Amino acid sequence: MASSSLPPPLPSSTSLTSQQSSSPPSQLPIRKMPGSYGWPLVGPLSDRLDYFWFQGPEKFFKSRSEKYKSTVFRTNIPPAFPFLGNVNPNIVAVLDVKSFSYLFDMDLVDKRDVLIGDFRPSLDFYGGIRVGVYLDTTEPKHAKVKSFAMEILKRSSEVWLRELLSNLDKFWETVESDISKNPDGGASYLIGLQRCMFNFLSTAMTGANPSVSPDIAENGWKMLDKWLAIQVIPTTKIGILQPLEEIFLHSWAYPFFLVAGDYKKLYDFISENAGDVIRLGDEEYGLTRDETVHNLLFNLGFNAYGGFSIFLPSLIGKIAGDTTGLQERLRTEVRKVCGSGSVLNFRTVNEMELVKSVVYETLRLNPPVPLQYARARDDFKISSHDAVYEVKKGELLCGYQPLVMRDASIFDDPEEFKPDRFVGETGSKLLNYLFWSNGPQTGTPSASNKQCAAKEMVTITAALIIANLFLRYDKITGDAGSIKTVVKAT
Structure with a gap:
């Protein structure tokens, strides 16, 4: 069953599983869930070494799926420190689109404190507050924080476009300057891109423009990089020389004091310069100043x-490195839609079907968050395409999205990048199965679910970046780290 013969689309309600079936659940065999956790200590350690060292995450999940002949099975996911006993490595892996969708059925699963599995960084990283992402939908504070986040995005729409395009102009000017200084080597653009995104997002989301603080304008993005890194490094494969990575990076949780000074600077910057947004949190959503600022910092x-x-x-790397003629097709679409006046806005970019499809296809193959987690509220039955399995109350479900989004039962040639995959009527139906945002692309973020509040803003922002690129240039060459050449629009 490929994309030409799709299962029914996901329902629009919060209950995703009842219709997510290529055949009715009653027709699927009930099977004992394969896999095991192994001997205490030995099993988790063996799986940890496979995950981080001998196999890597993708091969770790893929090899076990092949071994058990199932996309649903029990195994261990490496915690940061398996010998300390305060992190449970046991998971139920769900590796096809159908079983993966259960992670977003809020009637069946609990999302409390499972952003990074059973491991949660110290609350010191968030000012001692459990920010919205760690709250389950049944917790009263969740509705307030989620509604606040969605309202911020709604109110920022007018500023969003202006700030994005303004910061992109500075970014591309820097790239052009770097290429002119080093025509043979090109320009490494990752630092410039992060600086661009930090300045744009800070102003658009919080109203706090980094230009008012020389330190934040120069170093804010670095502060966020460090704050992010020491939270996730204990559970992330880095790829440096082993066993040094295991010994020094995956054996303990890093303390907050390593970034406490930087975080205070960011907190003070938001607290002093995001007055309108902070008042909104207080007056309309009943959030304290601390709750508002720490949630803003996490969202940002x-x-x-x-x-x-x-x-x-x-x-950018996919487009810059393409040799199939995709750039010419994108350029043609962008300039046709924008017209001679090169008018780029939310309306015009929404008409660029190929541009949006390229964004969706990149998200399918390279989801920003590869692992998704949820905990069973009670015993229930979970279906893959082939069978039904029993899940016990409290079990932690884990989906590895890079494999889920290459489900051959849903996507034709799933390993291949197809820029037109989401174009047309058939392509639009496939959006029911694109899950990068903690829910289907056709879903709607709300206070009653955990779908990314900025789902639409992410995809439209990425589309705007592509469109801006092809209004400015006829062609670029490069990869995911550097741009070698640019040919300005004629």
Whole structure:
């Protein structure tokens, strides 16, 4: 069953599983869930070494799926420190689109404190507050924080476009200057891109423009990089020389004091310069100043800045490195839609079907957050395409998105980058199965679910970046780390 014969689309309600079936659940065999956790200590250690060292995350999940002949199975996911006993490594892996969708059925699963699995960094990283991403939908504070986040994005729409295009102009000018200084080597653009995204997102999301603080303008993006890194490094494969990575990076959780000074600077910057947004949190959503600022910092730093820092290099690299004629097709579409006046806005970019499809396809193959987690509220039955399995209350479900989004039952030639995959009627139906945002692309973020509040802003921002690129240039060459050449628009 490929994209030409799709399963029914996901329902629009919060219950995603009842219709997510290529055949009715009653027709699927009930199977004992394969896999095991192994001997205490030995099993988790063996899986940890496979995950971080001998296999890597993708091969770790893929090899076990092949071994058990199932996309649903029990295994261990490496915690930061398996010998201390305060992190449970046991998970139920869900590696196909159908079983993965259960992670977003809030009637069945709990999202409390599972952003990075059973491991949660110290609350000191968030001012001692459990920010919105760590709250389950049943917790009263969740609705307030999520509604606040969505309202901020709604109110920022007028500023968003202006700030994005203004900062992109500075970014591309820097790239051009660097290329002129080093025509043979090109320009490494990752630092410039992060600086661009930080300045744009800070102003658009919080109203705090980094230009008012020389220190934040120069170093704010670095502060966020460090704050992000020491939270996630204990559970992330870095790829440096082993066993040094295991010994020094994956054996303990890093203390907050390493970035406490930087975080205070960012907190003070938001607190002093985001007055309108802070008043909104207080007056309309009943949030304290601390709750508002720490949630703003998390949304800015972890969700927005962190996500774009991972996703955009993949997008730019795919376009810059293409040799199939994709750039010419994108350029033609962008300039046709924008017309002779080169008018770029939310309306015009929404008409660029190929541009949006390229964004979706990049998100499919390179999701910014590869691992998604949820905990079973009670015992329930979970379906893959082939069978039904019993999940026990309290079990932690884990989906590895890079494999889920290459489900051959849903996507034709799933390993291949197809820029037109999401074009047309058939392509639009596939958006039901694109899950990069903690829910389907056709879903709607709300206070009752955990879907990314900025889902639409992320995709439209990425599309705006592509469109801006092809209004400015006829062609670029490069990869996910550097741009070799640019040919200005004629």
